[in-house]
Structures are given as structure tokens and as C-alpha cells.
Amino acid sequence: MTSRLLVRTFHRMVRKELSYCTLAVGVRSRRMFVSAPRHLRLSVTLAAAWCRGALFWRCSSCRPFSSTLIGFTKMSSPKRICIIGSGNWGSAIAKIVGGNVKKLDHFENEVRMYVFEEEVNGRKLTEVINTDHENVKYLPGHKLPENVVAVPDVVDTAADADILLFVLPHQFIKTICRPLVGTLKPNAVGVSLIKGFDSAPGGGIELISRVIGNLLNIPMSVLMGANLAKEVADEKFCETTIGCRDRELARDLREVFQTHYFRVVVVDDVEAVEVCGALKNIVATGAGFVDGLGYGDNTKAAIIRLGMMEIIKFCEVFYSGSQLGTFFESCGIADLITTCYGGRNRKVAEAFVSSGKTIEELEKEMLNGQKLQGPQTAAEVNFMLKSQKMEDRFPLFTAIDRICKGEMGPDQMIECIRNHPEHIRKSHNN
Numbered sequence: 001m002t003s004r005l006l007v008r009t010f011h012r013m014v015r016k017e018l019s020y021c022t023l024a025v026g027v028r029s030r031r032m033f034v035s036a037p038r039h040l041r042l043s044v045t046l047a048a049a050w051c052r053g054a055l056f057w058r059c060s061s062c063r064p065f066s067s068t069l070i071g072f073t074k075m076s077s078p079k080r081i082c083i084i085g086s087g088n089w090g091s092a093i094a095k096i097v098g099g100n101v102k103k104l105d106h107f108e109n110e111v112r113m114y115v116f117e118e119e120v121n122g123r124k125l126t127e128v129i130n131t132d133h134e135n136v137k138y139l140p141g142h143k144l145p146e147n148v149v150a151v152p153d154v155v156d157t158a159a160d161a162d163i164l165l166f167v168l169p170h171q172f173i174k175t176i177c178r179p180l181v182g183t184l185k186p187n188a189v190g191v192s193l194i195k196g197f198d199s200a201p202g203g204g205i206e207l208i209s210r211v212i213g214n215l216l217n218i219p220m221s222v223l224m225g226a227n228l229a230k231e232v233a234d235e236k237f238c239e240t241t242i243g244c245r246d247r248e249l250a251r252d253l254r255e256v257f258q259t260h261y262f263r264v265v266v267v268d269d270v271e272a273v274e275v276c277g278a279l280k281n282i283v284a285t286g287a288g289f290v291d292g293l294g295y296g297d298n299t300k301a302a303i304i305r306l307g308m309m310e311i312i313k314f315c316e317v318f319y320s321g322s323q324l325g326t327f328f329e330s331c332g333i334a335d336l337i338t339t340c341y342g343g344r345n346r347k348v349a350e351a352f353v354s355s356g357k358t359i360e361e362l363e364k365e366m367l368n369g370q371k372l373q374g375p376q377t378a379a380e381v382n383f384m385l386k387s388q389k390m391e392d393r394f395p396l397f398t399a400i401d402r403i404c405k406g407e408m409g410p411d412q413m414i415e416c417i418r419n420h421p422e423h424i425r426k427s428h429n430n
């Protein structure tokens with residue numbers, strides 16, 4: 001009798017095409033089905049095949065549907081993604097995410113994007129994005145999918161979101177996140193695409209993902225890579241690295257981000273992924289100084305190599321447990337190279353040497369509202385190195401910070417790294 005009821009209920013659910021229904025895979029329910037008559041077992045098998053993919057890894061997020069006694073559960077409703085930020089990278093990633101979720105029925109079609117409101121040619125930027133589907137200020141020349149909706153209020157943007165993508169210049173993160181405290185959906189998770197650190201009390205630094213995670217009380221993953229926004233928006237092939245420890249979430253994130261031109265590799269070395277993304281902006285500033293001084297490609301290669309060694313050393317000292325392989329992912333060596341050749345930090349640092357203007361002046365003149373991360377990250381990192389008396393172990397980072405602050409001339413950078421600890425260590429080994 002009970003088994004007939006089960007079969008009837010199951011068939012009714014299938015007929016109604018409740019595509020988010022699947023079977024409970026708990027031990028209890030499995031035992032119940034095994035002991036059921038054959039016609040029921042057939043139904044169970046069909047259901048499992050019908051829900052392939054969902055059955056094995058979507059179930060941890062299931063909510064009971066009507067009664068768990070009958071062994072069915074309902075998958076949580078389609079997941080909603082929002083994007084907190086809409087600059088150059090924020091808009092490029094909105095193009096990818098908006099395009100992908102349209103094809104995925106377990107994600108909501110609408111992707112809200114928080115836009116720091118401003119007027120562009122007498123119109124509100126949100127209005128421009130929502131009518132013309134283009135962020136004319138920060139990513140001109142690229143259409144955004146129509147399901148990307150610009151919202152000027154951050155709380156409205158994030159309301160009901162299951163996955164929040166944070167992609168703002170790091171200097172604004174706390175101000176933008178504070179209104180979100182206590183407003184997020186339970187079980188919401190975050191992904192930081194932000195490259196930078198925050199200053200921590202007592203002379204330290206904090207990973208941006210931790211700042212967000214602690215403030216909003218949500219688990220955080222990161223996405224970093226050799227991803228110059230304009231090239232990504234032009235759909236030129238590149239790779240990216242997601243740092244994520246939750247396998248189920250990692251699958252979702254891969255679906256949300258990956259395209260034929262944007263290939264995702266997921267690793268679980270989350271801190272190292274984020275540290276690479278933050279520190280390479282300092283090195284790119286140094287590469288810009290080299291370009292401004294006209295020193296040539298060999299010198300720039302030395303800056304890139306020593307920069308990579310300092311990034312690895314930084315992880316060894318402050319984030320022990322980092323894996324060497326992570327530095328060979330897109331977030332490591334690849335991002336370092338692309339930023340040292342094609343990034344904004346490099347470009348402004350080159351002009352700093354050749355023009356004699358300040359970095360702040362050049363940022364305003366050259367970037368049309370986009371923001372530099374390198375000089376500020378150099379200051380944050382060196383504040384920490386100084387307080388720990390470790391500046392001599394990171395002479396490149398230290399020299400770049402001093403140049404940005406006007407404490408020494410760009411031409412002195414090479415003097416500071418001529419006897420780099422890497423050279424001395426190798427000489428001693430010989």
C-alpha cells in the first residue's frame with residue numbers, strides 16, 4: 001500500500017515536470033527503496049537517471065519537499081548570482097556570467113550588478129547600462145547580456161543572491177560591504193575577484209576575501225588569473241584560476257565562469273591564489289619603472305623573475321602550506337607576465353618615470369575613473385614588512401613602495417636589487 005502511494009506520488013511529480021525534484025540519497029531512503037517491490041525499484045532507477053548530475057552532488061543543498069517520509073526531496077530553487085562591482089573587470093565578468101547563466105537552468109536568468117552611480121554624458125550610468133546594455137564608461141564597445149541588470153543600491157543587488165561575486169577596486173570594499181551586514185540570504189557564498197590586501201590593525205595585512213568573509217559571515221572563494229579585462233571582453237583566449245575548497249561549489253563556479261575562451265582551473269590552495277593576484281600588481285609597477293627608464297627586456301625579465309621569487313617567499317613566510325604548483329597556474333606566473341606587459345599598473349608607472357607627475361595625477365589623467373591597485377598594495381605590504389622588520393628579505397617590493405612614495409628615484413631600484421637575497425642564496429649554494 002505504502003509502496004503504491006510512493007510510486008503514484010513519484011509519477012505525478014515526474015508528469016508535472018518538477019525538474020528540480022530528485023531522490024533523497026540519504027542512507028535511510030536508499031534502504032527503503034532497496035526493500036521495495038520491483039516496479040518501485042524501476043521507478044527509482046529511472047528517476048536517478050533522469051536527475052543525473054543532480055543526484056550525487058546537488059543533494060547537500062536540498063530542502064525537504066513536502067514529506068521526507070516518501071523519499072523525495074526538492075532541490076533548492078535556481079541559484080541567483082549577483083555581481084558587486086561594475087568597473088573594467090566587473091563589466092567583463094558580467095558579460096561572461098550573464099551569458100552563461102542564460103544557458104543553465106539551475107541558475108536564475110537575472111544577474112544583478114551593483115553600479116556605483118555616476119552621471120555619464122548627462123545620464124545615470126545604471127540607466128545607460130539597462131537601456132543600451134553597455135558600460136560606456138568602464139568597458140566601452142562591449143555589449144552586456146540583457147539579463148545583466150544594473151542596480152545602484154548594493155543591498156537590493158545582493159538581496160536573495162546565493163552567490164555573490166565581489167569585483168571592486170580593493171580600496172572600496174569595506175565601505176561597499178558594510179550595508180550588506182545582516183541582509184544576505186542564509187547559506188550565501190562569495191567569490192572575490194579583487195586583487196589587493198587590506199591593512200589589519202597592529203601593522204598587519206588581511207586578505208580581501210577574509211575581510212569580506214568576516215564582515216558578512218559567508219564562506220569565500222577567489223578567482224584570479226592572467227585576465228586583462230579588455231582582452232577577456234574581446235573573447236581572446238585565456239586561462240583563470242579559481243581557489244575553492246568546496247567541491248560542489250567549485251562545479252557551480254566552473255559552470256558560471258567557463259567559456260570557450262575563458263578556461264577555468266580550480267585549485268584548493270585558496271590563499272596562495274589570492275596572494276599571487278595581489279602581489280603581482282606591485283611587481284607590474286616595478287616593470288613600468290623599468291620601461292620608463294628605457295632599460296630593456298632583460299632588465300624587465302629580471303624584475304619579473306625576482307618578483308616571482310618574492311611572491312613565493314611571501315607565501316612561504318606568511319601563508320605556509322602554499323603549494324609550489326599554484327605559482328605555475330594562471331594566477332601565478334601568467335598573471336605576472338601579462339600585467340608586466342599589458343596592465344594599467346605598468347602603464348601608469350612608466351608614465352610616472354617619464355612625466356615626473358604623481359601617481360595620483362596620472363591615475364586621474366590616464367585611466368578615466370579606473371583605479372590602480374599596485375602602489376596602494378605596495379604601501380600596505382611594506383607597512384607590514386616594516387613592522388615585522390622584514391624589508392631586507394623583500395627588497396623589490398620595498399624599493400617599489402619607496403619609489404611610489406617619492407622617497408627614492410626610480411633609477412635607484414636596480415641598486416636595491418643588485419644584491420638580492422636570491423643571488424646571495426644561490427652563490428652560497430655554489
Ligand SMILES: NC(=O)C1=CN([C@@H]2O[C@H](COP(=O)(O)OP(=O)(O)OC[C@H]3O[C@@H](n4cnc5c(N)ncnc54)[C@H](O)[C@@H]3O)[C@@H](O)[C@H]2O)C=CC1
Pocket residue numbers: 085086087088089090091115116117138167168169170172176193194195196227228229230369370371372373
Ligand atoms: N581591469 C582588469 O583588467 C582586471 C582587474 N582585476 C581586479 O578587479 C578589481 C576591480 O577592478 P575593475 O573592475 O577593473 O575596476 P576599475 O579599475 O575599472 O574601477 C572602477 C570602478 O570603481 C568604482 N568606484 C569608483 N569610485 C568608487 C567609490 N568611491 N566607491 C565604490 N566604487 C567606486 C567605479 O564605479 C567603477 O565601477 C581590482 O581589484 C582589480 O585588480 C582583476 C583582473 C583584471
Ligand SMILES: O=C(CO)COP(=O)(O)O
Pocket residue numbers: 195225226227228229281284335338339342343344345346372373
Ligand atoms: O589583473 C590584471 C590582469 O590580470 C589587470 O592588471 P592591471 O590592474 O595592472 O591592469
